[in-house]
Amino acid sequence: MSPPERDIPRGEVPGVPRDADGPVFDEPWQAQAFAMAVKLHERGVFTWNEWAAALSGEIRRAQAAGDPDTGSTYYRHWLATLERLVVEKGLGTAGALSERKDAWDRAARATPHGRPILLENDPLA
C-alpha cells in the first residue's frame, strides 16, 4: 500500500518564510512587482480582468514549458505578466526593459559591497 498522497503541505513549505498567520514575500523584488501591478491597475492601465487573464495565460505557458508551479515561482509569472502588459500597453518597449536590465547589472557589479546600488553607478551611464 502506498503512503497517502502528501502533495499538499499543511500550509507549510520548507524554506519559505512566513509569519504565523499569513504569507510574506520571499524576496523584495516580489513585493515590488506585486505593488507595481496594483498601482498600474489603479491608474487604469489595465482592468483586473485583463490582468487575471494575462497571468493565467502566463502560468499555463510556464506549466507547458515544465514549470513545477509549486507556488514558489508564482511571482516570476507575476513579473513576466507585468512586463508583457507594460509592453502591450505601450508604457515601455521590450528593448528598453532589456537595456535597462543590463544597465542595472553593470551598476550592481560596479557598486562596492555594502553601498546602495544606484543606476548612476553604471560605468556606461
Added chain:
Amino acid sequence: MSDDHHHDHDHDHDHPDSVLSEMDLRTRALESILVEKGYVDPAALDALVDLYETKIGPRNGARVVAKAWTDPNYREWLDRDATEAISSVGYGGRQGEHMRVVANTPDTHNIVVCTLCSCYPWPVLGLPPVWYKAAPYRSKVVRDPRGVLADFGVELPAGTQVRVWDSTAEVRYLVLPMRPAGTEGWTEERLAALVTRDSMIGTGLPLEARKT
C-alpha cells in the same frame, strides 16, 4: 518578449561575480522605467507593500466573520450583498471585484480555490499563502476536496457535503466558518481571535474556545 520568460528558471542562481539576481534586475529595470515615465511613485509602492505585509493580513476578514457571528442584521447583509457589507467596515475591494460570502453549516462545508491563477480576496485576507498559489492545491481541491481537508488535518462528519468555489477576476469568495461552541456572550474582538486565515479559505476550522 513572449518566450524569454521561462529560460531563466534554471540559471538565475548567483554567479560569483553577479550581485543581483535575474529577477531582481528585471524588477528594477521595470520599476525604474515606470518611475521615470511617471506611471508609479516609489514611495507609494513602498507604502502599499507595507500595508499588505504588516497591516492587512487576514485580520480584516476575521473582523468581518466575528461581526457576522454576533450581529444577525450584519449577517443578513453579508448574505445579500457581501461587497457592500464588507466595504461598510472599511475593507473595499482594491480590484473592484465582487465579494461573496459562503457560510458553513452542519450540512455544508465550503472551500475556496482559484483554478486559473490565484485570485484571492486581498482586502480581507491579505496576500495568499504559497500553497494556495500552487498547482497541487488548485487541481486536487477540485477532484478530491476531502483529501485536501485531510492534508490540512481537517476531518468533517461523513454527512457533511463539501462545496468548492472557484474564484474569478470578478467574484472572490470568503468562507464564513461556523461559530465555535462555548463562545456565547463573547465580544467581537475575542471572537475574531478564533478566526484563522485557513478557516476563511475553507482549509481549516476556527480555533476552539478553550484554546485562547
